[in-house]
Amino acid sequence: MAEPGVPGTTADRPEIFHQDVSGGDLTITEQKLSWFETLYREAWLRKLVILVLLAGIWEIYGRALNNDLLFPTFTATISAFFSGLMDGTLPSAAWGSGKVLLMGYGLGIALASVLTALAIASRIGTDFLETMTSMFNPLPAIALLPLALIWFGLGNGSLIFVLVHSVTWAIALNTHSGFLGVSKTLKMVGRNYGLRGPAFIIKILIPAAFPSILTGLKIGWAFAWRTLIAAELVFGVSSGSGGLGWFIFENKNMLDIPKVFAGLLTVIIIGLVVENLIFRTIERLTIQRWGVQH
Amino acid sequence: MAEPGVPGTTADRPEIFHQDVSGGDLTITEQKLSWFETLYREAWLRKLVILVLLAGIWEIYGRALNNDLLFPTFTATISAFFSGLMDGTLPSAAWGSGKVLLMGYGLGIALASVLTALAIASRIGTDFLETMTSMFNPLPAIALLPLALIWFGLGNGSLIFVLVHSVTWAIALNTHSGFLGVSKTLKMVGRNYGLRGPAFIIKILIPAAFPSILTGLKIGWAFAWRTLIAAELVFGVSSGSGGLGWFIFENKNMLDIPKVFAGLLTVIIIGLVVENLIFRTIERLTIQRWGVQH
Amino acid sequence: ETLRMARQFGIGYLPLTLIEEQGLLEKHAKEAGLDFTTEWLRFTGGSGMNEALLSGNLDIAAGGVGPALTIWARTQANLKVKGIAALESMPLYLVTTDPEVKELKDFTGKHKIALPAVKTSIQAITLQMAAEKYLGEGQHAALDAFTVSMGHPDALLALLGGQSEISAHFGAPPFQNQELKDPRAHKVIDSYDVVGGPHTFNMIWAKSEFVEANPKTVAVLMAALDEAMTFIRENPEEAAKIWMGAEATNLSAAEVIELITDPRVTWSVTPEGIGPYLDYMTRAGLITTDVTDWKELFFPTAFPG
Amino acid sequence: MQPNDPLLTVRGVTLQYKTPNHLITATYRVSFDVFQGDRFILLGPSGCGKSTLQKAVGGYITPTEGEMRLKGRKITQPGPDRMMVFQEFDQLLPWKTVRQNVAFALTASKKLSAREADEKAMDYVVKVGLEKFADSHPHMLSGGMKQRVAIARGMAMEPDILLMDEPFAALDALTRRRMQDELLRLWEETKFTVLFVTHSIAEAIKIGNRILLLSPHPGRVKAEMNSTTDPRKAAELERQIHEMLFAHEPDEVEHV
Amino acid sequence: MQPNDPLLTVRGVTLQYKTPNHLITATYRVSFDVFQGDRFILLGPSGCGKSTLQKAVGGYITPTEGEMRLKGRKITQPGPDRMMVFQEFDQLLPWKTVRQNVAFALTASKKLSAREADEKAMDYVVKVGLEKFADSHPHMLSGGMKQRVAIARGMAMEPDILLMDEPFAALDALTRRRMQDELLRLWEETKFTVLFVTHSIAEAIKIGNRILLLSPHPGRVKAEMNSTTDPRKAAELERQIHEMLFAHEPDEVEHV
C-alpha cells in the first residue's frame, strides 16, 4: 500500500481562521441586467414577437402571391375574422365545436385512464392496451363511421365517438410510457405506504408521470381539433347546428376564402389560448414547482 | 443526550459464526411454474389470444347485425382481403401508401429533430416550438391544401407535406418533454465531457429521453397513417397511383364494403406488424436492456 | 313521428330547399290528415349519406345519379333501395382554362382534370362515356390517368387560382357556371351531348321497406315536391330569393335566376336519361345487374303520369 | 405468536435478479431472526446484497429459495408495517414539500387523519433539523437533507419494523451523530424494531444490539453477534469485526 | 500563469439558487486557493453548500458575486478539464455498460481513441474491483458499486482538477479504505489536483493536504488549514477540527 507522501506541494502556506463567520447581513449586490435581457426574460414578449413575425410573413407572402382565391393576406383574414366575430357566426360556430370537443376530450381522457390502469395492473392489460393501440390508432375516423352511425346515429354522439378515438390512444400511450418510466424507488415508496390499485395510480403514478401525461393531453387536444373539423364534414349536420368545421366548409363552398381562413385562425387562436393560459398554468403549478423538468 | 440503554431485549442470544462461507456450489432449485403460467408468460401468445377474441367478437357482431353494406363479418372481410391480396390490388395500394408514408414520416422526424434541437438550445427556440405547436398542431390537413397546392402541386409532394404536418408536432412535443425530463445529473455529466450542441443531443439527450421519443414515434406513426388515408382523398390522387386511402375510398363509393374493410384490415395488420416487430424490438434492445422502464 | 330528409349543397337541391322553407311537407301532411315533423340533415357527400340511410338514421336520401345507381345495384338482393323521384335535369360541363384544349383529344399528360371522385363519380363516368364516344371504342379509360379527385370548391379555386396543374374541372352547377364567367375558361364537353339528351342530375331515394310501410308519407312528399316544382317553374324569381335566403351563397340574385331559368334545365320529378348510364356502367362492370329497363330503378312514384 | 418468538424470521433465503441475459445471485441461503425491540444491523461489503435483503423484507422481492415471515405471516407484499428508508436520494415525492412528504406517508397508510399527520410531520421535520425547509420541495434540498427527510418519514410512521438502508451515509459527522442519538432516543421511548444497513463498524456497534455480518457477493452469513455499550468491549468488538471483514488484508485501524 | 500561482482561485464567491418563490443562498463570500497538486478538502455540515461550491467550480452555476478562475481563466462553462464525481447515484449513463461508461467519458471528451479508451477503462474498472460487472448496465449495480464506477470514470479521465463529491459515502469500510489508498497511489504517480468533499474528518485528514472548513447554511469559510501525515499530529488535528465544527456541542469523540 502506498504511503500518502508529503501532503501537497505547497504545504508551507499559512493557515487561516475566521472567528466571526456569522457576521455580515448577507447583503448581496446583484448585477443589473441590460434592458434587452430584462425584456428577453419575459416569455409572453418573446412569444408575441414570434407571433408578430409570423403574421408579418403571412401578410408579405400573401401580398406577393396576390391570389386571394387560394391564400388571402393576413389583413383580409383578420377583417373577415372580426366581421365573423361581430355578426356572431364565428363565436357560435366555435362554441358549437367547443362543446362537442370538450365532451369527446373528457371521455377520451376517461377511457385512456381506464385502459392505462388496466395496463399497469396486469400483463394481459398491457398486452391489451398495446394491441388495441397498434391496431386502432392508425385507423382514420372514416373507418369508424359505420359503427358510429349504428351505435350513436347522426349528430354529436357519433362526433364524440370519433373524437374519443382520436384522443384516447395518444393519451394512453403517453400515460402508459410515463407510468413505466416512474422511478423504481418512488414506486416502492408508494407500495410501502400500502397504496394499491386506483389509490396508487392517483397518488403516486399520475403525479410522478405528470410531464408525460401533459404531453399526451396536449397531443390529444390538438388531434381532437383536427379530427372534429374533418369529422363535422363527413357526418353532416342537422339544420341549425354546425361548428367550425361546418363554417369552414360552408364558406369554402361560397368561395369566401378569407372567411375560411378566419375559421382556421379561430382554431389557431383557441390553440394559442389553451396552450398559454391552461397548459402553461398547469405546468407552472406542477412540473416547474416540483423541479421535475430542467 | 439519551444513553443507548441495554441493547435489545434478547441480548442473551448465542452468537453465531460460520467458518466456511465460501462453500457450496450455489445450486438453487427453482420452483417449477405451472403450464398455465409458462404459457401466460409468452407475450405473443397473450396477444394472439386477444386478437382471436377481437376477431371472434367482430364475427359475432357482424353476423348479428346482418348488414353487409355497413359492417361486414370478419370472414367476409378476410375473404375480400385474400382476394385483394391475390389479385395484387391490396399489396400495390399498400406499397403506394407505404412509400409516401415512410418519406413523410422520415421528413417529419427530421423536422421535429431540428425544432427540438433549437428548442433545447435557446429560450427563443423553446418559445418558437411551443408557439408553432400550439398553433399548427390543431389545424386539420385541409387547412394546408392551398399552400400545399401552391408549393408542391398535386400528388406525392403535397401528401408528404401533409404527413410531415401530422407527424412533426407529436414527435417534437414528446421529444422536447423527454429532453426536459432528463435528469439534471445526467445533463451535467454530458456537459462535463465537453459535449455541446448536436453531440450533446445525440450522445446524451436522445438516449436518456428515449422512452418519450419512442412514444412520440409511435403516435407519429399512427397519425401518419390516419392522415395519409384521409389526405389521399383530399389531395387529388390521380387515378392509377392511389394508395390504401384511395382503395378504401373507391370501394366505399362503389359500396363494396367488404373490400373497404379489407383495406382497413391491411392498415390494422401493418400497425400490428410494425408495433410487434419494429417498435418492440427497438424497445427490447434499448429501454429494457437499460432498465429505464419498470 | 319524424321524417328524416337529407340535402346536400348546391342549386340542384332547390326543390328540397323550397319544401323546407315553405313548410310544404307539413302543409300537405295536414291536408292528408297525417301528423309528422320533418328533420332536415345536411351532408357534404353521397357516401356519408348512404351510410346514414343504411344504418337507419335517414329515411330519404338526396344526391347525384352516381351514388343512387351504385346503392340501387348493391341492394337489389336485400334492402332494395330505389329512387322516389328526380329533382331536376341539368347538364354538367367539363371546363378548361387552357386555350389549346378544344376537344377531348387535346388533353395530354400535362393536363389535370379535377373531378369530385376519380372513377366513381358521375362526372368520372360521364368522362369515360365521352372518351368512348369521341375517342373511339375501347378508349373509355384514356383520360382516367389525367383525372384527380377534388371537391368542387377546391377544384374551382385551383383552376381559377392558376397556380396548380389543374387545367380542367368537370364540376356541377353553380361552380361550372361561375367558372365559365372567367374569360380564360371555356367548355369542352357537355353531359347532355354525351348522354344524347337531357338527363337527371339529382334525385331522392329510399329503402323499399320505408316506401312500402309509409305510402301516405311518400304521397305527401310527392305532393310537396310537385308543388315546389310548379312554384319554381312559375315563380323563378321568388324561388331564387327563397333559396338565397336559406343557403349560404356568394351568387347574385341575377345569377341564381339565370341558373334556375336556364332553358337546358328542367325542374321535374320524372327522371330521364338514366338509361345510357345504366348501360355503360353495366358494360364497364361498375355495377352488376340483369335489369334492362332503367325504370326499374325507381318506385312508381317517380312516374306520376 | 408467542411473546418470545422472533418478530421476523429469515430462513435460507436466496435472492436473485433475473435480467434477460444474466442471473445475478445477491444473497445465498441467508438465515437470521429479528426479535421485537431489536436494533438489528446488516453489515457487509459493497454489493453483498444488504439492500436486496432489505427490499425482500420490505416485500418487494420474492426469494427464489427459503422464506421470510413477519409475526409468523409469510411476507408476500409491501405494507406500512415495514417502513423503508431507501439508500437512493430520489425516494421523496417531488410533488410534495418536505412536510407534506412526511405527512403523506401517515395519511396514505391510514395511520392518522390529515391534521394529526401534519402536526406529527412537523415534529419530525424539526427533529431532523429541517424546520427552515419544511415548505421547500425536495429538488431544493442537498443530498444529506433529502436523506434526513426520508429518516423523519420513516421514524414518524412508527412501524412494526423500520428498515433503514445506509440512512446516515450522506450526513456529516455532526449531523450523523445527532441522527444516531435521535434514533436511540426514540428507541428508548417506544422500543420499536429496526433493521439497519450500514457500512460503518463503529456505527453498527453504537446503533445495534445484534449485528449480522455478510460475506462479499453473493452475500452469505459470516456471523451474527451481540453488540455492547461498554466502551472497552466496544473497541474489542470493533477490532474483531474488522478482522473478520478484512481477513487477508493488512491489519490497520479503521480510520474513516 | 506563474509556476507558484494557484491553479484555482475562488474570490468572494456567493452562490444562490433562484426558484420562483425562494432565493436560497448556498454559500456566502467564500474565498480560497487551490494549488497544483493539492488534495483540497471541503468539509462542513449537511446543506452548507459543499456540492454547490463544487458545481460552481465545475462550471454549472454562475456566482451571483465574486469570481472563480482556473489557470487564470474565468470559469464560465463545464469542461473535461474539471472532471466531476457527483454525489447522486444516477450519474452513470444507463444505456452504457460499466466499462462503456468509463470509456465513453474518454472518447466523448476526445482524450483517447475508442480502442485506447476501452483498454484504459478496463484498467480502472479493475482498480475499483468491478471486473465481474464490466459488462453490466448500471441498473444492475448496488449503490456503492455505482459510485465506484463514477470514481473509476473520474480517475481515468486524469483531468487538471478532479472534483469529487462525497465519493466514498456509499462504500463499506473495507472498500472505502481501498478506494482511498487507490486515490493516494494514483496521486503519487501523477500528482494531479483534487477538490474533495467529505463529511468524515478522519477521511479529510487522511486524503487531504489542505482542508477548508465551512460554517452551516449558508456556507462561509471558517478556517483553512494544513493536514498532516504524522499519526499523533493527525489525532490532534482531528480533535481541533472536531471542536471547531461541533462548537457548543457536548465534547465527545467522533465514533462513526
Ligand SMILES: Nc1ncnc2c1ncn2[C@@H]1O[C@H](COP(=O)(O)OP(=O)(O)OP(=O)(O)O)[C@@H](O)[C@H]1O
Ligand atoms: N436545486 C436547488 N434549488 C434550490 N436550492 C438548492 C438546490 N440545491 C441545493 N439547494 C440549497 O442549497 C444549499 C446547499 O446545498 P448543497 O447541496 O450544496 O449542500 P451540501 O453541502 O452538498 O450538503 P450535503 O452534505 O447534505 O450534500 C442547501 O440549503 C439547499 O437547500
Ligand SMILES: Nc1ncnc2c1ncn2[C@@H]1O[C@H](COP(=O)(O)OP(=O)(O)OP(=O)(O)O)[C@@H](O)[C@H]1O
Ligand atoms: N436491479 C438489479 N438487477 C440486477 N442485479 C442487481 C440489481 N440490483 C442489485 N443487483 C445486484 O445484486 C447484488 C447486491 O446488490 P445490493 O444493492 O443488495 O448490494 P448492497 O449490499 O446494498 O451494496 P451497497 O453497499 O453498495 O449498497 C449486486 O451484485 C448487484 O449487482
Ligand SMILES: [Mg+2]
Ligand atoms: Mg445498498
Ligand SMILES: [Mg+2]
Ligand atoms: Mg452535497
